[in-house]
Amino acid sequence: MQRVGVFVCWCGTNIAGTVDVVAVAEALKSEPGVVFSANYQYMCSQAGQDMIKEAIKEHKLTGIVVCSCSPRMHEATFRKTAAAAGLNPYMVEIANIREQCSWVHKDMLTGTEKAIILGKAAIAKVNLNAPLTPGESPVTKRALVIGGGIAGIQTALDIADAGFPVDIVEKKPTIGGKMAQLDKTFPTLDCAACILTPKMVDVAQHDKIRIFSYSEVTEVNGFVGNFDVTIKKNARYVKEDVCTGCGACVEKCPMKRIPNEFNLGMDNRPAIYIPFAQAVPKVATIDPNACNMLKNGKCGVCSKVCAAGAIDYTQKDEYINEKYGAIVVATGFNPISMDKFDEYAYNQSKDVITSLEFERLTNAAGPSAGKLLRPSDGKHPHTIVFVQCVGSRCESCAEKGKEYCSKICCMYTAKHAMLTRDKYPDTEVYVFYIDVRTPGKNFDEFYRRAVEEYGVKYVKGMVGKVVPEGDKLKVQASDLIANKQLHIDADLVVLAAAIEPDKSARPLATMLTASMDTNDFFTEAHPKLRPVESPTAGVFLSGACQGPKDIPETVSQAGAAASKVIGLLAKDKLTGNPCVANSNELMCNGCSSCANVCPYGAITYEDKEFRMPDRTTKVRRVAVVNPAVCQGCGACTVTCPSGAMDLKGFANLQIMAEVDAICK
Amino acid sequence: MQKITREQLLAKASELLSNGTVSCVLGWGLGEFDYDVTPTIFKSVEELENGFVFNDFCGANFSKYLVNKTAKLEGKILVFLKPCDTYSFNQLLTEHRFDREKVYAVGIPCEGMADIAKVKAISGDGIAAIGSNGDKLTVTTLYDDEAIVIDTNEVLAERCINCKSKKHVAYDELMGEEGDVTQSNRFDEVARLEAMTPDERFAFWQNELSRCIRCNACRDACPACTCEKCVFDNPSSGVENKSPANSFEEKLFHIIRAYHVAGRCTDCGECSRVCPQNIPLHLLNRKFIKDMNEFYGEYQAGAEVGSRAPLVSYTTEDLEPGEVFNRGENNA
Ligand SMILES: Cc1cc2nc3c(=O)[nH]c(=O)nc-3n(C[C@H](O)[C@H](O)[C@H](O)COP(=O)(O)OP(=O)(O)OC[C@H]3O[C@@H](n4cnc5c(N)ncnc54)[C@H](O)[C@@H]3O)c2cc1C
Ligand code: SF4
Ligand code: SF4
Ligand code: SF4
Ligand code: SF4
Numbered sequence: 004m005q006r007v008g009v010f011v012c013w014c015g016t017n018i019a020g021t022v023d024v025v026a027v028a029e030a031l032k033s034e035p036g037v038v039f040s041a042n043y044q045y046m047c048s049q050a051g052q053d054m055i056k057e058a059i060k061e062h063k064l065t066g067i068v069v070c071s072c073s074p075r076m077h078e079a080t081f082r083k084t085a086a087a088a089g090l091n092p093y094m095v096e097i098a099n100i101r102e103q104c105s106w107v108h109k110d111m112l113t114g115t116e117k118a119i120i121l122g123k124a125a126i127a128k129v130n131l132n133a134p135l136t137p138g139e140s141p142v143t144k145r146a147l148v149i150g151g152g153i154a155g156i157q158t159a160l161d162i163a164d165a166g167f168p169v170d171i172v173e174k175k176p177t178i179g180g181k182m183a184q185l186d187k188t189f190p191t192l193d194c195a196a197c198i199l200t201p202k203m204v205d206v207a208q209h210d211k212i213r214i215f216s217y218s219e220v221t222e223v224n225g226f227v228g229n230f231d232v233t234i235k236k237n238a239r240y241v242k243e244d245v246c247t248g249c250g251a252c253v254e255k256c257p258m259k260r261i262p263n264e265f266n267l268g269m270d271n272r273p274a275i276y277i278p279f280a281q282a283v284p285k286v287a288t289i290d291p292n293a294c295n296m297l298k299n300g301k302c303g304v305c306s307k308v309c310a311a312g313a314i315d316y317t318q319k320d321e322y323i324n325e326k327y328g329a330i331v332v333a334t335g336f337n338p339i340s341m342d343k344f345d346e347y348a349y350n351q352s353k354d355v356i357t358s359l360e361f362e363r364l365t366n367a368a369g370p371s372a373g374k375l376l377r378p379s380d381g382k383h384p385h386t387i388v389f390v391q392c393v394g395s396r397c398e399s400c401a402e403k404g405k406e407y408c409s410k411i412c413c414m415y416t417a418k419h420a421m422l423t424r425d426k427y428p429d430t431e432v433y434v435f436y437i438d439v440r441t442p443g444k445n446f447d448e449f450y451r452r453a454v455e456e457y458g459v460k461y462v463k464g465m466v467g468k469v470v471p472e473g474d475k476l477k478v479q480a481s482d483l484i485a486n487k488q489l490h491i492d493a494d495l496v497v498l499a500a501a502i503e504p505d506k507s508a509r510p511l512a513t514m515l516t517a518s519m520d521t522n523d524f525f526t527e528a529h530p531k532l533r534p535v536e537s538p539t540a541g542v543f544l545s546g547a548c549q550g551p552k553d554i555p556e557t558v559s560q561a562g563a564a565a566s567k568v569i570g571l572l573a574k575d576k577l578t579g580n581p582c583v584a585n586s587n588e589l590m591c592n593g594c595s596s597c598a599n600v601c602p603y604g605a606i607t608y609e610d611k612e613f614r615m616p617d618r619t620t621k622v623r624r625v626a627v628v629n630p631a632v633c634q635g636c637g638a639c640t641v642t643c644p645s646g647a648m649d650l651k652g653f654a655n656l657q658i659m660a661e662v663d664a665i666c667k
Numbered sequence: 668m669q670k671i672t673r674e675q676l677l678a679k680a681s682e683l684l685s686n687g688t689v690s691c692v693l694g695w696g697l698g699e700f701d702y703d704v705t706p707t708i709f710k711s712v713e714e715l716e717n718g719f720v721f722n723d724f725c726g727a728n729f730s731k732y733l734v735n736k737t738a739k740l741e742g743k744i745l746v747f748l749k750p751c752d753t754y755s756f757n758q759l760l761t762e763h764r765f766d767r768e769k770v771y772a773v774g775i776p777c778e779g780m781a782d783i784a785k786v787k788a789i790s791g792d793g794i795a796a797i798g799s800n801g802d803k804l805t806v807t808t809l810y811d812d813e814a815i816v817i818d819t820n821e822v823l824a825e826r827c828i829n830c831k832s833k834k835h836v837a838y839d840e841l842m843g844e845e846g847d848v849t850q851s852n853r854f855d856e857v858a859r860l861e862a863m864t865p866d867e868r869f870a871f872w873q874n875e876l877s878r879c880i881r882c883n884a885c886r887d888a889c890p891a892c893t894c895e896k897c898v899f900d901n902p903s904s905g906v907e908n909k910s911p912a913n914s915f916e917e918k919l920f921h922i923i924r925a926y927h928v929a930g931r932c933t934d935c936g937e938c939s940r941v942c943p944q945n946i947p948l949h950l951l952n953r954k955f956i957k958d959m960n961e962f963y964g965e966y967q968a969g970a971e972v973g974s975r976a977p978l979v980s981y982t983t984e985d986l987e988p989g990e991v992f993n994r995g996e997n998n999a
């Protein structure tokens with residue numbers, strides 16, 4: 004039999020205002036196992052904790068129940084108190100008589116009655132508690148960053164600067180992400196390349212950072228502190244350590260008409276290419292779908308012109324296995340496809356472009372060398388119409404677009420409009436919007452400058468239709484404030500396409516057993532208090548893969564993720580949560596139901612020999628829980644038909660005892 | 668009347684035994700009465716010739732027996748499976764409950780099996796013998812001089828009237844022709860229950876379940892109930908209960924069991940077939956199946972090995988609870 008002590012907290016008037024704490028302490032005195040019961044103003048205060056410690060020693064308590072606030076608040080506090088008095092911390096139960104009682108009741112009688120019931124339930128449970136000891140596991144002091152956009156770059160630099168080795172896996176031939184494609188950046192209008200490329204060089208030169216470019220993660224096993232990852236390095240047919248990035252091959256390659264993805268297909272590149280001048284690593288890559296040598300065995304020009312001898316047509320995909328203590332996801336975003344938005348004539352006219360294409364068109368390294376020219380005829384556009392929220396905040400058109408706000412479009416559209424008017428004062432620039440959303444430091448000022456100083460014509464209303472006619476784009480729109488229809492003959496229409504997570508994010512989430520929301524953005528462990536951690540221990544989130552973000556926000560989140568990783572890698576050992584699932588092999592059917600529901604992949608199977616009553620042996624498949632991976636969610640225990648699977652600290656019998664105590 | 672005869676099955680079994688493909692046969696054996704057919708292991712051709720039967724009362728689903736028999740017996744077991752049995756067979760494989768390598772499965776066609784309760788309702792008690800003649804059963808009782816002739820279609824088991832599939836979803840060898848998944852009206856009766864008011868429905872189930880004598884036959888016959896240690900036999904489970912001493916059966920036993928087999932029940936109908944009290948247990952499980960179909964999309968347990976049932980599997984593509992709730996609302 005346990006010797007239980009009960010401690011009822013007033014929480015000032017928070018609890019005592021609606022619960023008769025003296026009556027509660029009195030009523031709980033006669034519950035089974037209770038040998039001591041007291042009440043006090045603030046149990047969590049030093050004096051309150053000392054009172055608990057003394058009672059544990061004096062009354063030789065084997066378990067305590069604290070009737071107080073939510074265990075989220077002070078469970079850890081009281082566990083420490085118990086441990087300091089020599090009691091196993093898992094012999095502490097909290098009855099939440101604040102959030103679940105005093106705060107939701109107005110009447111003293113009902114509040115008191117309920118507090119007593121909650122206390123009884125906690126006592127019934129603690130009577131069945133057993134001391135638990137958390138396990139320990141070592142930490143591999145290396146981090147993996149998946150995605151090499153500005154988010155991944157910043158996170159990797161911060162972790163590496165703290166002294167831990169980091170590997171970046173980037174699926175494209177170069178790191179840099181979307182930011183490398185941008186021209187100038189709001190709100191300060193500094194050039195994206197000027198602030199990004201030095202960071203890319205830092206990454207390349209950092210002795211703690213390895214870059215696996217043109218690579219992807221194909222398998223993830225293990226758990227926090229001990230991930231086992233397989234990385235596939237796609238064959239780029241160029242020896243990375245030999246290539247000097249001189250570009251001779253790129254110049255001589257005869258297959259010149261391949262759409263250049265870096266410029267979003269607005270110009271061409273050869274079959275062997277370096278995405279842009281400041282690429283990191285600055286190494287050529289052969290596109291196997293375009294190269295004549297790889298397809299038909301005819302050509303070999305690049306190999307002949309390469310002075311370094313870096314070309315290797317026989318290169319194979321390579322698989323690398325590495326262990327990591329922490330994984331950061333930084334897979335970023337992409338603009339959604341415009342295929343379903345026929346009303347804007349994106350597929351009919353070359354002069355209807357997306358905002359990212361606009362960035363390339365105005366970028367000095369872009370297809371038109373920074374001159375804003377119409378893609379169709381290379382003429383200078385005079386009337387330009389920007390359409391915001393294309394596919395964003397699209398409640399009625401969930402099939403086409405997204406219900407959420409893409410967050411960055413108001414600001415970059417203001418940027419585009421302002422820069423256009425600044426460089427080409429002869430232009431007339433319209434922006435159609437639902438709302439202009441500019442919260443953020445210096446953001447609203449930025450937008451107002453576009454309107455007030457640069458004379459951009461902001462029109463509240465949506466564009467209904469764009470019809471190409473001759474060399475004009477007939478734009479039909481409504482002006483909601485003037486309450487009239489507008490007809491504009493535009494030369495260029497720019498669509499602020501909604502953004503969505505990278506398509507590779509969902510399979511990656513499955514590999515990582517990290518959770519995602521319905522829009523495929525990674526979910527954070529707590530939306531406010533743990534925004535850079537995923538609910539899966541050891542997996543962290545950085546950048547736009549977690550939700551739409553601009554660069555300042557991305558960078559701050561990247562730094563925050565890095566500091567969480569550093570905190571983890573700085574530890575030599577991790578203490579686990581002892582409240583994990585455990586399967587009783589004598590009762591286990593090996594049916595896999597538990598493994599099928601486990602969101603963390605904590606359950607595996609083993610064939611085990613059993614001695615039967617008739618002295619024969621029987622080999623049976625049984626479930627084994629990896630306590631380092633299990634998060635104690637309990638999904639398996641309710642799925643297991645025979646009750647073989649149970650959760651330590653929250654055993655089926657303990658929960659039933661609580662329910663019984665409440666229903667008595 | 669079955670399209671396949673005892674002689675054909677006997678010949679197949681003898682052949683496979685003799686040529687060493689299998690070392691024993693799991694088949695229907697002679698019971699005390701003609702309608703009382705018992706699952707039996709036959710180890711030789713001789714045993715088969717003496718004891719093997721096949722008639723309109725061979726309803727027993729052998730799948731579940733494979734769990735114990737494969738673990739105990741050496742060599743391969745020949746098992747005869749009706750189309751509906753093959754679903755349970757696959758479901759058990761999905762749950763890794765027996766070694767597929769140790770089984771030689773022969774699919775046999777089925778024209779529907781007779782329900783002895785329905786026969787007795789016509790003939791009365793005291794059946795001495797039942798013969799089969801084309802589409803007719805000839806029933807001789809102790810009390811009548813002349814045999815009573817019954818049309819087999821009149822006494823078909825409920826699950827056979829509402830047969831969900833004539834298609835075998837698993838076999839090593841098929842006797843007869845490949846069938847199809849049938850259009851069945853098996854959910855009609857569930858819909859009738861759904862149309863009742865909660866009070867009426869409660870009264871309906873209380874009336875049915877209060878007759879339960881807690882023989883456990885339903886659980887023991889159920890191919891989803893193969894647990895090494897069933898919660899109802901386990902003193903530490905908190906729900907152990909072995910006799911109808913209180914209203915546990917009415918209130919909890921069947922509901923707990925229905926939850927345990929949710930997503931795993933193939934609607935084989937064995938529970939209702941074996942119940943000596945004629946409780947329509949399948950309706951409870953079928954309600955679960957109908958709900959899962961409507962909330963999560965059509966799902967047939969056992970249709971393929973390794974499929975993941977709603978309620979007992981988790982993927983990141985799972986429906987959000989809100990969507991499931993909406994579908995429930997729309998159906999209500
Ligand atoms: C038109 C436009 C204009 C913008 N202008 C501005 C601006 O002026 N100011 C501003 O602050 N912000 C601006 N932004 C927003 C800015 O681009 C983002 O905030 C920033 O790029 C987010 O960085 P990220 O690293 O999270 O994502 P990304 O830049 O998308 O980087 C993700 C990287 O991960 C890689 N990756 C993806 N999946 C995998 C995988 N499975 N394995 C390996 N690698 C993978 C991708 O190839 C990419 O390199 C603009 C955005 C757009 C679309
Ligand atoms: S408690 Fe949750 S995390 Fe742990 S094994 Fe069970 S299902 Fe997996
Ligand atoms: S669900 Fe239960 S019986 Fe099935 S494998 Fe898991 S622990 Fe074993
Ligand atoms: S519950 Fe009944 S119908 Fe379902 S699998 Fe078990 S015996 Fe068959
Ligand atoms: S009732 Fe539940 S515990 Fe018992 S055998 Fe069936 S599934 Fe297993």
Ligand code: SF4
Nearest residue numbers: 879880882883885942
């Ligand atoms: S077979 Fe019928 S009587 Fe027996 S336990 Fe099941 S429901 Fe009750």
